[in-house]
Amino acid sequence: GAGVSQSPSNKVTEKGKDVELRCDPISGHTALYWYRQSLGQGLEFLIYFQGNSAPDKSGLPSDRFSAERTGGSVSTLTIQRTQQEDSAVYLCASSLELGLHSYEQYFGPGTRLTVT
Amino acid sequence: AQTVTQSQPEMSVQEAETVTLSCTYDTSENNYYLFWYKQPPSRQMILVIRQEAYKQQNATENRFSVNFQKAAKSFSLKISDSQLGDTAMYFCAYLNSGGSNYKLTFGKGTLLTVNP
Numbered sequence: 001g002a003g004v005s006q007s008p009s010n011k012v013t014e015k016g017k018d019v020e021l022r023c024d025p026i027s028g029h030t031a032l033y034w035y036r037q038s039l040g041q042g043l044e045f046l047i048y049f050q051g052n053s054a055p056d057k058s059g060l061p062s063d064r065f066s067a068e069r070t071g072g073s074v075s076t077l078t079i080q081r082t083q084q085e086d087s088a089v090y091l092c093a094s095s096l097e098l099g100l101h102s103y104e105q106y107f108g109p110g111t112r113l114t115v116t
Numbered sequence: 117a118q119t120v121t122q123s124q125p126e127m128s129v130q131e132a133e134t135v136t137l138s139c140t141y142d143t144s145e146n147n148y149y150l151f152w153y154k155q156p157p158s159r160q161m162i163l164v165i166r167q168e169a170y171k172q173q174n175a176t177e178n179r180f181s182v183n184f185q186k187a188a189k190s191f192s193l194k195i196s197d198s199q200l201g202d203t204a205m206y207f208c209a210y211l212n213s214g215g216s217n218y219k220l221t222f223g224k225g226t227l228l229t230v231n232p
Contacts, residue, residue, distance in 0.1 A: 033219060043207065043222035056217040089159060095218070103149050103211055103218050107161035 002026070004108035006092050012114045013082055021077040021111045025094030032075050033095075033105060034059075034067060038088035046090075049075060082115045089113070118143045120210050122223035129198045130231050136183075137193045137226050139208030147214035150184070150191045155225075156204040164206070167191065198230045 005024045013019050025032050034046040045059040049069045060066070064083075069075040079086055089112050093105040119142045129135035141150070152164040167175045167184050175182050179199075183192045195202055208223040 031218070035220075042224045043220075045219040045221070048217055048219055056219070059219075091159075091161065093161075093220075103213055104151075104163055104166065105218075105220060106163070107153075110159045112159075 006108040023092030029094035033093040035091045120223040128229040149211045151209040
């Protein structure tokens with residue numbers, strides 16, 4: 001079947017604008033993760049969903065970041081009032097139900113966000 | 117907090133030779149998984165190999181194998197018969213399977229270049 005998809009692939013925005021990044025997980029995967037990859041910080045965990053709920057938002061860097069998931073499928077990561085330090089690649093991953101199987105996370109190709 | 121350290125920012129190897137990438141981690145947990153992910157220039161994170169901490173036997177996947185030393189908290193990746201397509205960033209990652217959030221904690225990565 002299809003893998004994890006993310007859109008857009010690349011996004012250039014002006015400082016202060018809001019952006020929305022989308023993630024379509026593998027069908028049937030109940031767990032969904034967002035990570036951020038930047039030169040200075042490496043790969044960082046942002047948030048995860050189990051179904052539509054987000055038990056752990058501890059990785060979100062500020063209150064300008066929010067995420068939601070609907071129908072246990074698509075997730076959107078929103079960044080409000082973007083800053084230059086938000087420039088990074090945002091990766092989404094999904095996995096089968098937590099606690100089962102092999103805990104393997106399957107990643108999408110990422111969205112490269114550039115804030116000018 | 118768990119940490120993952122990859123002490124080799126860059127490595128290179130000749131095609132058909134063997135190379136070993138190092139990874140150490142720090143945790144007080146007993147139940148966890150370790151992973152190696154590969155990220156080629158396309159940005160797609162690809163799972164290379166995984167190791168369950170409770171298993172003494174080292175994992176192998178074709179040309180890829182690990183040397184898992186639990187007491188030393190070491191998890192190195194050996195790539196045999198290196199191929200040009202192995203050129204990529206390699207990330208070591210840790211997952212606490214005894215918790216409620218199965219987020220991955222990544223090392224900073226090792227850039228591997230396979231030379232013809």
